[in-house]
Amino acid sequence: MILYDYVLSPSCYKVRLLASLLGTGLDLRPVDFHPGAEHHGPEFRALNPAGTIPVLTDARLVLTESGAILTYLAAVKAPEWLGHDDPAMQARVANWLAFSQRLTASAGGARLHDMLGFSGDIDTLRAQATDALRELEAAIHARRRRGGIFLAADRPTIADIACFPYAALAPDGGVSLDPYPSIRLWMRAIRALPGFIEMPGIHRLHEQMPEPGPMPDVVRKESA
Amino acid sequence: MSVTMQDHWYPVALASGLRRSARDTLLLGRAIRVALDDGGAPVVTAEGRALPVQVKFGHVWTTLGVPAGDVFDIPEADQPGRRLVEVGSVKVRCSPLRAVENFLDIAHFPFVHTDVLGSEPHTEVERYEVEIRDDVDEVWATKVKFFQPQAARSAQGGITTEYMYRVPGPTCSVLYKTCPPRPGEWDVITLFVQPLTETTCEVWPWMALFDDDSTMTEMIHFQQLIFLQDRSILENQLPALLPLDPGREIPTRADMLSIAYRRWLKRHGYTFGAQLVAA
């Protein structure tokens, strides 16, 4: 499978992240999104008339929406990530895939504005991102009340991968994540998955790496 | 007559990126407009007044004051065989001086550029040499060595990389680093910073590399990957302004270059984006 990719694109990162979590390789084709705007050029438009990335091709199949790409990758490599155990779960996943587009439009739009100077009404974008993050926070809190943390099932599914990047990178667009304790725990659970990879702006869990050399002496001053 | 930050040249656009439609931006807090004239040459204006313009390293440079000379030179960049990489700009909510200081810093590689420019347990920064070259009025660091898992797009596995750093202007820095495919030569990587306000900047990385294997897009992406890892750090340093007086922040020997840069800024009164009295 060929992924037309950009290192700074959270949408491309969704696909790279899922592939890494599934332990499967992708043939990456870097697209000069910035500063070259290659995605607006005639060659790329021939592949994807919308002029957006990511694009995934597999033989004659051409997919231009990240949700569809995640679905395909999971269906081929690891169907349990689809969350198709029962109709309700399947529908929850579909709901979150659609919801993720709201994050892309709002938090992603704010990020492109603040980082790469794209045009946009920044106050509106940030307000819409806040609305979406509040919904996400409430939903994860509800999962936590039932002993879970992932969005659609008691295990991670493509729903989590679809929503994770733009939520995690909201601060790039001037939208703070400080007020969302459940989103913080959910992001931590995703970052702790075996095979997790980072992208710029999202750190790996350095706490999981072994401490090089001896731990410094623990000095305990008992507070009264 | 003393040279102020106003009198320096700053990058304000990629020459290749200019279109008929003007680019409205800021320089040192002043509104400027970058456009092409009828003959296709770049013009920069501030409130209708034409500013001096030079095109160098693929970028359009301008100044609000009276420059002492041309945009600085990078002689190595003219060597034949180098690929010149226009990385494009990224906006950062940080002081332009903090952006430069971060570029001069090695010790963060294992934690911020993990498995690319550094990795635990190879965290040690050995003693290196720092000087202010009075003849050219530039800050230099030499004999900087660091272990790197993937020093460049062209590197195969970990190597100990040697660096030299140079600060030819208050918001510009050039680094020279071991060139994996061509021992004996130095890759040239720059960070040209356009100061928008005291706490926001637009960063224009540019490179002149020996690399016959990577595509241009791959080299751009490698550099954007690295710089964007720094962005989330730069936007979360407190205070936003770079403290020039010792006391608020505690350096170690690894920070000799940052200390020299801060002293040099202070000595010249290059304080746009700096804080002088410890808050």
Next chain:
Amino acid sequence: MSSNWTPVALSQDVLPGMAIPAHLQDQDLVVWRSATGRIAAWHDRCPHRGMRLSHGFVRGEFLSCIYHGWRYGEDGQCRKIPAHPELAPPAAIKVPRFAVCESAGVVWVAPEGETSEPVDLPGFRGFRSVAVNAAADQVARDVAGQGHLGGCDVVMLVQPLPGGDCGLHVLVADGCADAQLDALSHAIEALRRRLEQGVAA
């Protein structure tokens, strides 16, 4: 319910090995819990180059700064500088701390040296924290204290945040039926909407 202690987070939201950002009035704090469960509240600023420590990581009983990995022990003292692995960090490198304690499932913070105890709230546990885009004093007048919400007995703690917002930490009575908690969560959202529209509850 006035006291010198400010509620800054719910205990359930700071797991062992986590560092989170928090606020005491206009002060930025990092609140973190060590692997063995000790909680701490410090200035959210690394003494080295000013990076927010809330972006850092916890290994064992130490908090590390994400920028250059300087490692701090529970007393706020710097214990390790990775760029100089052999160096014993000077005693002057220390992060200022705040008094911190946990009760009723809430993390409370006060200026260092505080000797009083935070209010006791027997029979309640932490449920949900939300940020409200409205002034703390106004929200406190409307909702602070013990009451009923979404069919549950609750205590609402209001925390001033920088920029004129406030945090609302909702505690729920131990006896509240699980089935009621979804309604409570919705009621919190509805309450926030009302507060942000400036309409008293």
